[in-house]
Amino acid sequence: MSTSLPRSAPSAQNTDARGIIAFLDALDASAAGGSGQPGRSGQSGTELHSLMLLRHGHVIAEGWWAPYTPDGVQHVYSLSKSFTSTAAGFATAEGLLDLDAPVVSYFPELDAEVTDPRSRSILVRHIASMAAGHSSEQWDRALATDHDEPVRGFLLEPPDGEPGATFAYSQSTTYTLAAIIQRVTGQTLLEYLRPRLFEPLGVERAFWTQHPVGRDLGFAGLHVTTEAVARLGQLHLQGGAWGGRQLLAPEWVAEATRTQVQNGTDPASDWAQGYGFQFWMARHGYRGDGAFGQFCVVLPEQDVVLALTTETSDLQSVLDAAWTHLLPAFEGPDSDPAAADAALARRLTDLQVPFRAGTATEAAIDTDTDTDTVTGAEPPTGEFTVAHSVLDRLTRVSFAPQELTLHEDDGATTTLPLVPGSWPVRGHLTARAARTGPDIVLAHVQFVQSPHKLRITCDLRTGTFDATWRNVPLGVRSKSALSELAQPPDVDVL
Secondary structure, rough: OOOOOOOHHHHOOOOOOOHHHHHHHHHHHHHOOOOOOOOOOOOOOEEEEEEEEOOEEEEEEEEEOOOOOOOOEEEEEHHHHHHHHHHHHHHOOOOOOOOOOOOHOOOHOOOOOOHHHHHHHHHHHHHHHOOOOOOOOOOHHHHHOOOOHHHHHHHHHOOOOOOOOOOOOOOOHHHHHHHHHHHHHHHHHHHHHHHHHHHHHHHEEEHHHHHHOOEEEEOOEEEEEEEHHHHHHHHHHHHOOEEEEEEEHHHHHHOOOOOEEEEOOOOOOOOOEEEEOOOHHHHHOOOEEEOOOEEEEEOOOOEEEEEEEEEEOOOOOHHHHHHHHHHHHHHOOOOOHHHHHHHHHHHHOOOEOEEEEEOOOOOOOOOOOOEEEEEOOOOOOOOEEEEEEEOOEEEEEEEEEEEEEEOOOOOOEEEEEEEOOOOOOOEEEEEEEEEEEEEEEEEEEOOOOOOOOOOEEOOOOOOOEEEOOOOOOOOOOOOOHHHHHOOOOEEEEE
């Protein structure tokens, strides 16, 4: 069975490449402070890391912004949920999972403890659709009740609304769904999906973080390639069929990608259009998405899949740009489609994550062949001690010719090469540095299996540094070691 995705010029699939360019330009303008709205927290603007756009089953645009690469896996945050939904679809078809069974029935060891009628009335379909009846995110409370078995903490908190009718986006629901699947199959989600999803789709690299050890997290923690995300979307767009074979039941796809519960009334919000089985309904089509802008957008009317990885705190602006620029492009090419296709090909060549100064306007740092610099001076040699750091264990940073070394409180060090104008990767980290003023040296440390970057601002006058996140990663403790953040579990070669 062929797993390859054919490539095509946009015009050959009745798409105007100018619209794709306009979409990219809008996101770039947002990152530079020229447009876009700041999100609830973190840095405004969208920093692109990868893109794949499919129409009629053909890849019509693709790009990776160095240091991100086509074969590199990335944490897709809550986009993991849509993969968990797919596992639930397989388990349902195999008779292992009953959507109308009470959740507590899958945990008989908790039966005597779970006495509240509403808790006992939560069905599998309710946790699959974020409609367990709780009115707010419940994950932290579940962990506080029982850190080693969060399902117990989830079921011991009575819902304050009606299961099946009250929507609340809560990690506990997906975690419990994932725990049930792993219990009834006797396998982790990754093991269970391997022969059913990953191998047929040609996905060769993936891993899933776990809690506790031996149980894939389900609601987040999946690390996959951008193409794996695109293939998941294409599988659903094709009603569960792939390469002439029906992998996923079409009935499941239809149920998972329609509204199971209402979740808001704002007509301008793509987070208030209804929720399916671990998929969001949208103003156009449906999608899986993850924190900081990890997207799998499916547009059945246009026969389109958009897979996108970014770092942003304003996810709505990304979808707004898609509706503004991409939707008209799918109406067909304008004049001179060959020129438009060629312009897009140039636009997607030699891509690189920008090295920005981190000012209010996110100005790009000028570069030349010799150095990353604004002032023309090389970053200095020498050491800086901590003035403030979001990572408690990071106590010193030091520069040597073409090297940046990060020192932690236990003596551990991480040394990264500095190559002007590029992002050389060592392990799962890469860095750039520049002298951005007479007394300031700025370094960016990019975590290439995540969306995130650490900004280190060194003051030559005081010999100290400040370290901040561009956007704070979810679940990261201030006392986390760099090795924990940069060296997640080995990638499972499927």
